[in-house]
Amino acid sequence: MSFNPPLRETLPAERSKDANSIVQSPSGVKSPAELTLQRIQYQASASAQNKDAVKPGDPTVGLLPKGKPRLLLMGQRRSGKSSISSVVFHKLPPNETLFLESTARIQKDSMASFMEFQVWDFPGQIDVFDHVNFDMEAIFGEVGALIWVIDAQDDYLEAVSRLNATVLTLQRSYPNINIEVFIHKVDGLSDDYKLDIQRDITIRIQDELSDHGFENAPVTFHLTSIYNHSIFEAFSKVIQKLIPRLGTLEAMLTNLCRTCRFEKAYLFDVLSKIYIATDSATADMASYEICSDYIDVIIDITEVYGTWHRSDETRKKLEGEPWNTKLDEQIGCSTAESCLVLHDSNKPIMLREVDRYLALVAIMTDDSYDRMPLVNMNVEAVVDGLTEFFNITKPRK
Numbered sequence: 476m477s478f479n480p481p482l483r484e485t486l487p488a489e490r491s492k493d494a495n496s497i498v499q500s501p502s503g504v505k506s507p508a509e510l511t512l513q514r515i516q517y518q519a520s521a522s523a524q525n526k527d528a529v530k531p532g533d534p535t536v537g538l539l540p541k542g543k544p545r546l547l548l549m550g551q552r553r554s555g556k557s558s559i560s561s562v563v564f565h566k567l568p569p570n571e572t573l574f575l576e577s578t579a580r581i582q583k584d585s586m587a588s589f590m591e592f593q594v595w596d597f598p599g600q601i602d603v604f605d606h607v608n609f610d611m612e613a614i615f616g617e618v619g620a621l622i623w624v625i626d627a628q629d630d631y632l633e634a635v636s637r638l639n640a641t642v643l644t645l646q647r648s649y650p651n652i653n654i655e656v657f658i659h660k661v662d663g664l665s666d667d668y669k670l671d672i673q674r675d676i677t678i679r680i681q682d683e684l685s686d687h688g689f690e691n692a693p694v695t696f697h698l699t700s701i702y703n704h705s706i707f708e709a710f711s712k713v714i715q716k717l718i719p720r721l722g723t724l725e726a727m728l729t730n731l732c733r734t735c736r737f738e739k740a741y742l743f744d745v746l747s748k749i750y751i752a753t754d755s756a757t758a759d760m761a762s763y764e765i766c767s768d769y770i771d772v773i774i775d776i777t778e779v780y781g782t783w784h785r786s787d788e789t790r791k792k793l794e795g796e797p798w799n800t801k802l803d804e805q806i807g808c809s810t811a812e813s814c815l816v817l818h819d820s821n822k823p824i825m826l827r828e829v830d831r832y833l834a835l836v837a838i839m840t841d842d843s844y845d846r847m848p849l850v851n852m853n854v855e856a857v858v859d860g861l862t863e864f865f866n867i868t869k870p871r872k
């Protein structure tokens with residue numbers, strides 16, 4: 476599906492000066508994006524009403540998942556599963572994971588975020604495939620991804636052979652489950668050694684799979700550590716695979732970057748700092764880190780100063796001259812708001828909240844300052860598009 480938000484290369488005032496430009500009435504003519512989204516919404520609601528009408532390959536099927544996607548964290552004891560879940564989803568400082576106790580039973584966490592999903596943290600000593608008591612359908616029936624954590628600082632042969640057995644069993648019964656291997660605790664390892672380990676583990680798993688006739692199993696490898704941003708980046712990639720129509724989001728951001736001459740734009744889940752989409756330019760760790768640190772600053776400020784309560788008097792003042800607009804229409808969302816510009820090595824960074832869970836963070840180029848009104852207008856258009864996107868793709872209850 477192509478997506479074409481109504482982004483502007485020039486301001487309306489400039490455009491009206493230009494005799495060749497076609498100025499469309501904002502209320503009358505629907506943009507291609509609006510029309511496409513409307514069509515998807517119509518298709519989605521039609522197929523929800525009539526389940527029999529859903530055919531294999533129907534593009535709207537992905538919009539109607541059965542339940543909350545589930546991320547399963549599995550691996551050997553002490554490999555770091557609970558640490559990962561606590562650092563990414565509960566903001567536990569990495570050093571404090573030293574005091575985490577070994578997990579005794581499956582910990583199920585529900586994440587209320589832009590997309591509701593569950594994280595299940597398994598105890599390392601339990602092999603669910605060895606126990607007849609476990610209901611496989613209940614565990615793997617609605618899985619979004621299985622994350623297998625391997626401790627790279629330890630002897631990993633046993634972990635790899637358990638992973639091999641797991642992948643083979645899953646390939647037979649649930650071939651669509653994405654298997655994400657986190658080669659974990661790579662902090663303190665040299666770059667060469669990290670790559671050697673990754674190569675070795677990849678070969679061991681792929682050999683085993685092809686010996687059993689599975690050539691294209693969905694197994695992906697990530698080098699991770701809770702002591703840097705790599706764990707967030709890996710989770711971002713895992714979550715992105717669960718988003719229906721990710722390409723549409725990416726196209727929106729790529730379009731925004733091109734129009735506003737941004738270097739990079741990320742759509743973040745604010746609480747976990749996972750980025751759920753970015754533009755097509757190659758993502759480098761440094762730009763992700765600065766954007767994610769910026770989100771931390773915003774969250775910390777919000778935590779210190781709390782929600783912004785305005786008195787009726789202040790509200791009236793803000794809604795009066797010269798704006799003459801309702802406050803709700805002036806701000807991103809009523810629970811939190813921010814639209815700041817920071818300077819980092821001459822590259823301003825912009826953050827704009829989409830709703831209470833999502834924020835758009837972009838690294839601008841130096842000359843973007845001169846074009847701020849245009850930038851703001853385009854960001855606004857993209858925020859509207861994103862809001863509509865998530866309204867349409869959220870599962871119907």
Ligand SMILES: Nc1nc2c(ncn2[C@@H]2O[C@H](COP(=O)(O)OP(=O)(O)OP(=O)(O)O)[C@@H](O)[C@H]2O)c(=O)[nH]1
Nearest residue numbers: 553554555556557558572573577578599660700701
């Ligand atoms: N160096 C380093 N240590 C880590 C990292 N992640 C976790 N650890 C440490 O690994 C130890 C075990 O972590 P846990 O999260 O309890 O491991 P687990 O996989 O949940 O263990 P079980 O619950 O027994 O299955 C802790 O001391 C953590 O501090 C990492 O990225 N780097």
Ligand SMILES: [Mg+2]
Nearest residue numbers: 556557577578
């Ligand atoms: Mg644990």
